[in-house]
Amino acid sequence: MARRWLAVEDNFLREHYQEHGPQWVADHLTYRSRSAVAKRAMKLGIRGRQWTNAEDYVISVCYEKFGAAYCRRYMPKRTEIAIMSRARRLGVLRDRKYHNQDMIESHDEIGCLQAAIKTGWVLKPEDLPEGFFNLLRVY
Numbered sequence: 001m002a003r004r005w006l007a008v009e010d011n012f013l014r015e016h017y018q019e020h021g022p023q024w025v026a027d028h029l030t031y032r033s034r035s036a037v038a039k040r041a042m043k044l045g046i047r048g049r050q051w052t053n054a055e056d057y058v059i060s061v062c063y064e065k066f067g068a069a070y071c072r073r074y075m076p077k078r079t080e081i082a083i084m085s086r087a088r089r090l091g092v093l094r095d096r097k098y099h100n101q102d103m104i105e106s107h108d109e110i111g112c113l114q115a116a117i118k119t120g121w122v123l124k125p126e127d128l129p130e131g132f133f134n135l136l137r138v139y
Contacts, residue, residue: 074112
C-alpha cells in the first residue's frame with residue numbers, strides 16, 4: 001500500500017518543484033520516487049518549468065541534425081525525452097540520415113555553438129574568430 005502524502009511533503013513539493021524538477025525533489029524526499037513526485041505535483045496543480053525562448057532557439061538550431069542528447073548539453077535541467085517532446089511541438093523533426101553518425105565540426109555544429117553563446121548557455125570564448133556569428137548553416 002502506498003504511503004499517504006504528508007503536509008510537509010506537499011509544502012516541500014510546492015516550494016521546489018518548479019525550480020528543481022521532479023528528480024531533485026524525489027532525491028530530497030524519503031520514500032518518494034520521481035514518478036510519485038510528478039503525479040503528486042499534477043494532482044496539486046503544480047506545473048513544471050516553462051520553456052524559455054532561449055531553449056526553443058537551441059532546439060530549433062541543434063535538434064534536427066544532432067538530436068536530444070546534443071541539445072541537452074545546453075539544457076542540463078531538461079531530460080532528453082522532454083527535449084524530444086518539445087521539438088515535436090515546435091515542429092522540429094530529427095533527420096534520420098544523421099542517426100548514429102559522429103558529430104564532426106561543421107557549419108551545423110558551429111550553428112549550435114552560435115545559438116548557445118547567443119542565449120547565454122555557453123560563455124563567449126575570448127579567441128572567437130572574427131565573423132563567427134555571420135556563418136550560415138549548410139545542409
